[in-house]
Amino acid sequence: xxxxxxxxxxxxxxxxxxxxxxxxxxxxxxxxxxxxxxxxxxxxxxxxxxxxxxxxxxxxxxxxxxxxxxxxxxxxxxxxxxxxxxxxxxxxxxxxxxxxxxxxxxxxxxxxxxxxxxxxxxxxxxxxxxxxxxxxxxxxxxxxxxxxxxxxxxxxxxxxxx
Numbered sequence: 001x002x003x004x005x006x007x008x009x010x011x012x013x014x015x016x017x018x019x020x021x022x023x024x025x026x027x028x029x030x031x032x033x034x035x036x037x038x039x040x041x042x043x044x045x046x047x048x049x050x051x052x053x054x055x056x057x058x059x060x061x062x063x064x065x066x067x068x069x070x071x072x073x074x075x076x077x078x079x080x081x082x083x084x085x086x087x088x089x090x091x092x093x094x095x096x097x098x099x100x101x102x103x104x105x106x107x108x109x110x111x112x113x114x115x116x117x118x119x120x121x122x123x124x125x126x127x128x129x130x131x132x133x134x135x136x137x138x139x140x141x142x143x144x145x146x147x148x149x150x151x152x153x154x155x156x157x158x159x160x161x162x
Contacts, residue, residue, distance in 0.1 A: 001146070005115070005136035008034055008152055013133070024080050024087075038147040039140060042112030045099070048136070059099035066098075085120060100141075112142035 004011040015032035018025045046052045067074045077091045096114060103110060121133030140146055155161055 001140045001143070003037055003039065003138040003140065005138055007135050008036075010133060010135045021080070034152060036150045036152045038150070039113075039138065040145050040147060041115065041138070042142055042145045043109055045096075045111040045114045047114065047116035055099060056095060059102060060095045062102060063095055063098045087120070110141070112140070112145050114139040114141070 004014075011034045012032060015029055015034065019029040019032050022028050045055070047056060064074055075090050075094055077086045077089045079085055080087045100110065102108075115136065115138050117134070117136050119131050119134050121131040124130040124132060
């Protein structure tokens with residue numbers, strides 16, 4: 001199950017966009033909404049940390065060598081219809097799945113979750129390193145990491161935003 005970390009607005013915007021372009025999602029979204037969750041990441045493959053990226057790079061090398069050995073082309077990340085952004089991250093998914101298989105094969109502890117940053121959208125201003133749709137995404141592999149769900153409350157305009 002996938003989540004945006006602390007980003008209600010980005011999650012809602014994604015749901016609205018997914019309703020407009022159902023070909024880009026696995027499920028049809030009839031009424032865009034956001035559900036909050038209380039999550040413990042457990043044993044997390046954190047791709048915002050150097051060790052996680054090194055493990056990812058090693059997995060890519062194994063996947064690439066496996067494709068070469070089988071004389072198959074390595075799949076590539078690609079854009080969705082109507083976008084030039086790389087949003088269909090099938091290679092990234094395959095690399096992470098390979099990493100999980102490698103760990104299982106050598107009987108390493110499985111990851112409960114994966115945490116990564118995604119840089120998406122238009123640049124925030126000329127030459128910016130920030131984009132309008134940047135977000136941190138969580139993939140929860142172990143459902144026991146999800147402690148509960150809730151409906152997020154609207155901010156009360158009578159009080160400062162926290």
